Amino acid sequence: MLGAGSGWLAAAGALADELHAGVADEKGKPVRLDEARAFALHQVLRLTEMTRPSSLFSLAKVLRDKYGYPPYPARSLRRWSLSQAL
Numbered sequence: 001m002l003g004a005g006s007g008w009l010a011a012a013g014a015l016a017d018e019l020h021a022g023v024a025d026e027k028g029k030p031v032r033l034d035e036a037r038a039f040a041l042h043q044v045l046r047l048t049e050m051t052r053p054s055s056l057f058s059l060a061k062v063l064r065d066k067y068g069y070p071p072y073p074a075r076s077l078r079r080w081s082l083s084q085a086l
Helices: 011-026 036-052 057-067 074-079
Strands: none
Touching: 011 036, 036 057
């Protein structure tokens, strides 16, 4: 559906865990986005935009300006996988 392969899914899972932990963090520690997590967030927001447009549209637009739309070059998809980012 997104045309972005599946390499970003691990980063999306890691980001989801970090966001859940961030919700419980009383000190307000920020959740940092590396390239893999930012690309995963971009894909999640694209899917959200396609299925349920929301107030996150502006964030999706900023990330779309950076990452564009598929087809993504295979070399770029490898760069955005979590194993490459660690």
